[in-house]
Amino acid sequence: MLTKLYGEFVAVNELSFAVQAGEVVGLVGPNGAGKTTTMRCLAGIIPPTRGTIRICGHDISVDPIPAKRLLAFFTDEPRLFDYLTVQQHLAFTARIYQVSDYGPIASVLLEELELADKKNALPGELSRGMKQKLAIACGLLHAPKVIYFDEPLTGLDPIGIRRMKDSILKRARDGAAIIISSHLLHVVEEICTHILILKNGRKIIDGTIEDITQKFSEQSGDANLEDVFFRATSDIEKGPPVND
Amino acid sequence: MVWALIYLQFHSFKNRTVVRVKRLKQPKYLFGAIVGLLYFYFYFYRWMFVAHGERSRAALATSPDKLALYESIGALVLFTIVLLAWIIPHQRAALAFTEAEVAFLFPAPISRRGLIHFKLLRSQTAILFTTLLLALATRRFGNHPWIRGAGWWLILSVLNLHFLGSSFARTMLLERGISNWKRRVGILSLVLLSAVGVVIWARRTLPAFNLMEIENLDGIQNYFQQVLVSGPVPYLLFPFRLAVRPFWALSVPSFLSAVPATLLILIAHYWWVIRSNVAFEEASVENAKRIAERVAAIRSGNWQGTKTNPKSKRAPFLLRSAGPPAVALLWKNLISAGQVFTLRLWIILASVTTGVCAIVWNSPGASTIVQIVGLVAAALIPWSLLIGPQFLRQDLRQDLLLADVLKMFPMRGWQIVLGEILAPAVILTGIHWFLLILSAGVFSQSGGAGFGISQSMGLCAGLGLAVMLPMLNLIVLQIPNAAVLVFPAWFQAGKEGPHGIEATGQRLIFVLGQLVVFVLALIPACVGGLCGFLVGQMALSTAGTLLLAELCAAVVLGIEAGMGFMLLGWLFERFDLSAELTS
Numbered sequence: 001m002l003t004k005l006y007g008e009f010v011a012v013n014e015l016s017f018a019v020q021a022g023e024v025v026g027l028v029g030p031n032g033a034g035k036t037t038t039m040r041c042l043a044g045i046i047p048p049t050r051g052t053i054r055i056c057g058h059d060i061s062v063d064p065i066p067a068k069r070l071l072a073f074f075t076d077e078p079r080l081f082d083y084l085t086v087q088q089h090l091a092f093t094a095r096i097y098q099v100s101d102y103g104p105i106a107s108v109l110l111e112e113l114e115l116a117d118k119k120n121a122l123p124g125e126l127s128r129g130m131k132q133k134l135a136i137a138c139g140l141l142h143a144p145k146v147i148y149f150d151e152p153l154t155g156l157d158p159i160g161i162r163r164m165k166d167s168i169l170k171r172a173r174d175g176a177a178i179i180i181s182s183h184l185l186h187v188v189e190e191i192c193t194h195i196l197i198l199k200n201g202r203k204i205i206d207g208t209i210e211d212i213t214q215k216f217s218e219q220s221g222d223a224n225l226e227d228v229f230f231r232a233t234s235d236i237e238k239g240p241p242v243n244d
Numbered sequence: 245m246v247w248a249l250i251y252l253q254f255h256s257f258k259n260r261t262v263v264r265v266k267r268l269k270q271p272k273y274l275f276g277a278i279v280g281l282l283y284f285y286f287y288f289y290r291w292m293f294v295a296h297g298e299r300s301r302a303a304l305a306t307s308p309d310k311l312a313l314y315e316s317i318g319a320l321v322l323f324t325i326v327l328l329a330w331i332i333p334h335q336r337a338a339l340a341f342t343e344a345e346v347a348f349l350f351p352a353p354i355s356r357r358g359l360i361h362f363k364l365l366r367s368q369t370a371i372l373f374t375t376l377l378l379a380l381a382t383r384r385f386g387n388h389p390w391i392r393g394a395g396w397w398l399i400l401s402v403l404n405l406h407f408l409g410s411s412f413a414r415t416m417l418l419e420r421g422i423s424n425w426k427r428r429v430g431i432l433s434l435v436l437l438s439a440v441g442v443v444i445w446a447r448r449t450l451p452a453f454n455l456m457e458i459e460n461l462d463g464i465q466n467y468f469q470q471v472l473v474s475g476p477v478p479y480l481l482f483p484f485r486l487a488v489r490p491f492w493a494l495s496v497p498s499f500l501s502a503v504p505a506t507l508l509i510l511i512a513h514y515w516w517v518i519r520s521n522v523a524f525e526e527a528s529v530e531n532a533k534r535i536a537e538r539v540a541a542i543r544s545g546n547w548q549g550t551k552t553n554p555k556s557k558r559a560p561f562l563l564r565s566a567g568p569p570a571v572a573l574l575w576k577n578l579i580s581a582g583q584v585f586t587l588r589l590w591i592i593l594a595s596v597t598t599g600v601c602a603i604v605w606n607s608p609g610a611s612t613i614v615q616i617v618g619l620v621a622a623a624l625i626p627w628s629l630l631i632g633p634q635f636l637r638q639d640l641r642q643d644l645l646l647a648d649v650l651k652m653f654p655m656r657g658w659q660i661v662l663g664e665i666l667a668p669a670v671i672l673t674g675i676h677w678f679l680l681i682l683s684a685g686v687f688s689q690s691g692g693a694g695f696g697i698s699q700s701m702g703l704c705a706g707l708g709l710a711v712m713l714p715m716l717n718l719i720v721l722q723i724p725n726a727a728v729l730v731f732p733a734w735f736q737a738g739k740e741g742p743h744g745i746e747a748t749g750q751r752l753i754f755v756l757g758q759l760v761v762f763v764l765a766l767i768p769a770c771v772g773g774l775c776g777f778l779v780g781q782m783a784l785s786t787a788g789t790l791l792l793a794e795l796c797a798a799v800v801l802g803i804e805a806g807m808g809f810m811l812l813g814w815l816f817e818r819f820d821l822s823a824e825l826t827s
Contacts (some may be wrong), residue, residue, distance in 0.1 A: 045648045046820055068654035079649045083580040085556045094565040095572035096653050102565050122556050 002051035004037050004201075011037040012048075013201040019177040019194070021145070024168065026188035026209075027181040029198035030233055035181045038198070039148050042179070043073040055146050069097060072139035076151035078131040080123040086110070087119040089138050097142035109137040112167075128155040136167070147171060149180045153187060165191050189225040197232050205232050249354075249362040257369060264746070272731075273746045280749030309473065315492050316472035319484035325403065326484075329410050330431050334424045336415045339363045339408075339528045350525060357518060363408070364517075371400045391499045395491025398506045402487050405513035412520035438480055445475045483509060557582035569655050573663025574670070577638040581667055590674070597682060618686030621679045625713075628675055630759070633721050636668035640725045640816075644732070647819065658813025665725060665809075669717045676713045680706055704787040708794025715801035719765050722808040723758045729815040765804055772800030 004012040012034040019025050027035050040046045042053055044060045044067065053060045058067035084092060090110075094102035110116045113133040123131055132155060139147070149168065153161050168191055172178050182188055188195065195212060197205040205212055209225060216223035216231060223231075267273045339359065341349070349359060378400075379393040417427055450470055471477060478485065486505040493499035560578040563571070601617070643650060643664060650660055684706040776796030780789030 040648070043652055045651045047818070065654045065656065068652060071652065073652055075648075079646055081576060081580075081646070083557065083582075084576060088556075088559060088576075088579065091559075091563045091565075092572050092576050095563050095567065095575070096569045096655070098569065099565050120556055 002038070002041060002053065003049050004034070004041055004046070005049045010201050012041065012198075014051075015198070015201070015203050016051075017196055017203065017206055019146075019179060021175045021177050022172050023194055024172045024178045024180065024192045025194040025196055026192035027179055027196050027198065028183070028185065028188055028229060032200075033198040034201040035198060036150060037201075039073065039150050039179070039181055043071060043148055044068055045073075069142065070145040071148075072142075072144035072146070073148040074132075074135060074139055074150065074152055076154045078123075078128075078135035080131060080134060082123055085120050085122055086115055086126075086134055086137075089134060090141060093138040093141050099142050102141060105141060105143075106137070109140060113137050113163075129157060129160050132156060132160075136164075140171075145176055147176050147178045149178070149182075151182055151184075152180060153182070153184060185226045185229055195225065195228075197229065199233050246358065246361060249349075249358065249365065253362070253366055253369075268746070272750065275753065276746035276749035278749065279752050280745035280747070283748060283752055284745060309469070311492060311494075312473045312478075313469045315485055315488060316478065316481060318488035318491065319481040320472070322399065322403070322484045322488055323481055326406055326410075327431070327435065329407050330414070331428050333411065333414060336411075336418060336524070339524050341528050346528065350528075356521075356524075360408075360517060364405075364514075367404050368401075371397065371404060374400060388496070391493050391496070392491065394499070394503075395488070395493070398490055398503070398510065399487055402506070402510055402513055405510065405517055409513055409516045409520065412517065412522040412524070415522045415524070416520070438476075442471065442476055442480075446471050449475060560587075568659070569653070570659045570663030570666065573660065574666040577642070577664065577667030578670070580642065581636070581638045581671060594678070597678075601682075601685070615686070618683045621683035621686065625676055625679050625683075625709075628672065628679070629713075629716060629720055630762070632672045632675070632717075633668065633724055633758075634755075636671055636721075638667045638671075639664045639721060640728050644728055650816075651819075656813060657815070657817035658809045661722075661725065661812040661816055662809050665718065665721045668721050669714065672717045672721070673714045676717070677710060680710055680713070698787070700785075701787040701790060704791035705794070708791045708798070712794055712798040712801060715798050715805050718805040719801060719808060720758075720762060722805065722812060723761050723765075724754075726808075726812055726815070727754060727757070729812060729819055732819075765801075768804060769797040769800045773797035 001014040001016050002012055003010070003014055015034075015038060017025075027038065029035050037046070041048045042060075044053075044064055047061065055067040056070050058070070060067040080089065081092075090102065090106045093099070094106070099105065107116070110119065113136060115130065115133055115137060118126060118130065123134065126134065147168075152164055152168070156164055165187070168178060168180070172193075180188065180192060189209060193208060195205065195207065195209050196203060205228070212228055213223055213225065216228045264273075268277055340363070349362070354362075375393055375396045378396045379389055382392060382396075383389070414424075414427065418424070450467065486502075487509055489502040490499055490506050493502050557579050559575060560582065561575065563575045640647075640661065650664075653660065655663075684702060687702055773793040773796055777789055777793035780792035784792060
């Protein structure tokens with residue numbers, strides 16, 4: 001049961017869920033629902049006030065190094081070192097994550113993300129989308145088993161969006177457990193297998209998209225994820241029971 | 245329309261001031277403000293209003309000849325600044341606007357002239373503040389503070405207008421097909437021609453100048469005084485002398501007689517700027533974007549980001565994927581520091597020093613200079629030990645805003661802190677070893693420089709210091725990094741820019757705190773050194789005893805540094821970004 005307090009303010013309140021390999025969970029909720037705080041706790045960036053987070057069996061608070069080796073977290077704003085080139089970012093990441101013989105993996109990633117001809121460019125010389133791609137290349141270099149995306153499509157052009165969606169699905173097919181935090185409900189509906197809706201730091205809905213939309217449809221006619229979201233977040237009392 | 249711009253300027257200034265007064269409710273700003281005020285009181289105010297009188301007046305109680313010399317020197321400095329403004333810049337004219345000003349003012353129905361007026365009006369805030377500081381800083385010249393202030397205001401205003409006018413003129417030249425290099429060659433040719441004229445006149449008129457024959461500074465001063473105050477130079481520098489003359493006025497009548505000419509220059513510059521019809525909007529928009537990026541970079545502690553065109557730097561060594569991950573952080577930060585501390589710089593420094601030393605050593609009667617070089621090198625070691633960490637910031641201070649990225653690395657806290665601090669420690673140690681070799685070499689060559697130090701003793705002392713210095717560097721660098729983790733909110737405030745008395749006070753508190761912690765950290769090492777000394781005295785020679793004492797101190801310092809890393813790692817692991825960085 002994850003809980004995160006900022007002084008008196010409860011950002012995340014007794015949140016509990018599990019993501020299995022190959023699943024893509026959409027973490028959605030209105031502004032201030034606690035999505036980013038949850039993601040940052042899950043990534044080991046901020047310590048939870050109470051509760052345990054296990055990454056492939058490793059408690060991230062007690063045993064952080066093996067847990068973090070299996071993780072990748074992509075923020076909406078790419079976080080890069082201004083003075084390292086694309087190539088240097090990859091060399092640096094390989095050493096940090098101890099990726100032996102990273103060269104061929106890096107080459108494939110650079111080709112896949114269309115960064116091969118930008119090897120010697122600094123982040124300042126890249127467009128926002130390119131920076132995002134570089135952050136992704138660094139994050140995927142160590143083949144993470146658990147991947148978090150915070151608004152992954154921000155700043156990408158239509159081709160980039162398509163590629164990003166394909167990339168997420170490919171990672172899931174390869175056995176990664178993925179959590180995506182996004183306000184773009186149609187994207188969540190398109191690529192996620194599960195959904196977790198938060199409001200005021202509490203879980204209000206958790207389950208597969210099919211199950212949840214079906215339950216809402218049974219109550220009040222055909223419902224898509226957007227309908228589910230509005231009904232669930234506007235009035236919790238009228239929503240279907242939470243699926244634990 | 246001008247009133248709208250004045251309104252914007254006035255309320256921006258007022259609101260900024262109100263915000264800064266309001267934030268004094270927070271202890272970190274209040275304490276900073278108190279310390280800053282005390283500092284300014286003791287440094288400036290006391291001298292300005294209390295000691296102003298005989299002492300300060302005596303400073304400038306000089307002959308008309310001296311005054312003419314000072315005026316000429318001032319004019320020469322002004323000329324150099326103006327010359328650089330015509331030679332160095334290569335961009336088109338761009339007025340410094342913020343992104344918000346660009347967004348609001350450029351699409352608004354405001355004429356180009358109106359925008360220039362706004363820019364001039366806004367620059368007056370900075371000019372008045374700089375005037376105040378310079379008037380206080382130059383109080384030792386002794387003339388009346390208001391004359392000094394008005395003199396500085398006139399000089400700075402003329403310079404400000406000249407920079408603007410010259411940027412317009414450069415743009416006009418570019419538009420007429422005269423490239424930057426053509427302009428530079430033309431201007432430098434004129435300057436060279438004038439310089440040749442001055443040299444010819446000096447050779448024909450003045451006695452021959454031979455540096456080796458002049459034994460004291462007075463001889464050099466007299467020669468240059470004659471060059472500056474007689475012959476063609478005063479005529480060449482005439483407009484510049486007029487611009488600086490009010491500043492040197494000793495009395496109100498002499499000030500009033502000097503001011504009209506300077507005002508005329510000011511008005512002429514204003515007319516020049518206003519009449520220039522140069523498109524500056526496009527370049528200004530680019531400039532505003534660049535300024536915003538630089539401000540963001542400075543606020544995040546990334547001074548590399550302030551460079552207009554940062555270049556990718558070659559890695560200092562090949563980073564393999566296997567091995568301690570902390571080395572990756574060292575590698576990264578060395579690349580960051582590589583903008584300044586390049587291998588080329590070290591080679592040049594070593595070559596120049598070796599060359600100069602070789603020449604000096606082989607010169608007859610150069611032992612005094614040799615000793616001075618040795619003493620300066622030795623004195624620079626403790627100085628750089630204390631000051632170095634303020635300049636070498638390629639550590640947690642640089643990466644604090646990327647702390648979330650660091651926190652995700654599969655590394656222990658102490659490994660991250662160690663990796664972060666290693667780069668500045670390596671650079672500082674390189675500097676120290678260089679200075680140590682230099683001073684040791686000089687002292688060994690000059691036979692202990694009269695301090696009664698034998699060669700073996702000097703060698704042992706040098707070796708011991710060479711082992712101690714890396715440990716000391718690790719400790720001095722840990723102190724500001726610990727401050728970042730323990731008082732991140734204070735550190736944040738310190739990075740927001742050099743604004744305000746409270747920021748100065750905060751920096752003073754930090755420097756003082758670092759000094760205290762450093763002295764405390766030295767106590768166990770001194771005890772360790774003393775133990776080594778006592779043990780050595782029983783069995784070893786004096787030189788051996790000294791070496792043993794230093795090695796014992798180094799071991800204690802090493803243990804302290806190790807414990808420091810464990811403590812900082814613990815702090816880093818518990819560093820709650822969400823609570824700290826958003827506060």
